Amino acid sequence: MPTRTLRGACFCSITINPADAQPTPALLHYLNDLCKDPSNTVWIISGRDQSFLDxxxxxxxxxxxxxxxxxxxxKAGLNDWVDMLKDADMSWxxxxxxxxxxxxxxxxxxVIEQKKSSITWHYRNASDTEEAERQSVLCHKELIEIPGVDIxxxxxxxxxxxxxxxxxxxxxxxxxxxESDFIMCVGDDQTDEDMFNALKNDDKAFCISVGPLSKITLxxxxxxxxxxxxxxxxxxVSNNSTL
Known part of the structure; x- marks a missing residue:
C-alpha cells in the first residue's frame, strides 16, 4: 500500500527579532505524534539554518x-547534513x-542575515520603518542586476x-x-510558492497557504x-489513531 506522505514548512510566529521565532509546543507535540506512524513521511522544508532546525x-x-x-x-534517522551546494559558484x-x-x-x-545559499536584509526593526521601506525599493533595483540569483x-x-x-x-x-497516496503541503511565505508550483499538477496533493485570503498564491x-x-x-493525528 502506498504511504501517506505529509510535507510542509516550519511555522513560527513573527517576532521583532527573526532569530527569536520558534515552533510552538503544540506544533512540536503533534509533529512528534504524526512521525510516530510509520505510514507517514514528514518533512520540514525551511528557510532557517541547520543549527535552528537541529x-x-x-x-x-x-x-x-x-x-x-x-x-x-x-533524511530522517541520519545525523549528518548533506550540502547540496558544495560545488556551486557562490561568488554573487x-x-x-x-x-x-x-x-x-x-x-x-x-540587520543582515547570512546563510549558505542566501543573504537577507531585515528592516522590520528599523528606526524609521517607512524610510527603510522606501530604501528597500532602491535596494531591490540594485539586487536584480546580480546574475544567477533570485530576489x-x-x-x-x-x-x-x-x-x-x-x-x-x-x-x-x-x-x-x-510513493504517496496523500500529500499535504503547507506554507506561509513567498518561498513556499515553489513547493506549491512543484505540486500543482499532482491530484494527490493538498496545498495550503497560510495568511490573508486575499493573498495571491498557487x-x-x-x-x-x-x-x-x-x-x-x-x-x-487523531484520524491516524482511529485507523
Missing part, C-alpha cells in the same frame, strides 16, 4: 529536515553583501538566494523517492493563521 526539531524521530531553502538536507554573495551593507549603514536598526520580497525583508536551490526542488526530490486552499495548521495536524 535545536528545535532535531529530536523528533522519523522527521526529515531541509534547511536554507534546500541548501542542506538531512560578495556583491549582494556590499549592497546590503550600504543600505544597512543608512538605516539604523536593520524575494518578504515580510519586511529582502532576500537574495541562489537559483540552484529552492523549496520546490526539495519537494521534487522527495517525490522521486517516495495553493488551492488557505487558512488565516499558523494555529489553524496546528489544528489540521492535530486532526490528522
Amino acid at each position: 535545536t528545535y526539531l532535531g529530536k523528533i524521530p522519523r522527521l526529515g529536515l531541509s534547511a536554507e531553502h534546500g541548501s542542506f538536507m538531512k 554573495k560578495d556583491t549582494a553583501l556590499k549592497i546590503f551593507e550600504k543600505y544597512t549603514n543608512c538605516n539604523p536598526g536593520t 524575494l520580497v518578504g515580510k519586511m525583508n529582502l532576500e537574495v538566494r541562489s537559483l540552484l536551490v529552492n523549496k520546490g526542488e526539495v519537494v521534487k526530490r522527495i517525490k522521486q523517492k517516495q 495553493a488551492k486552499y488557505s487558512v488565516d493563521q499558523s494555529e489553524d495548521v496546528v489544528n489540521i495536524i492535530a486532526q490528522l
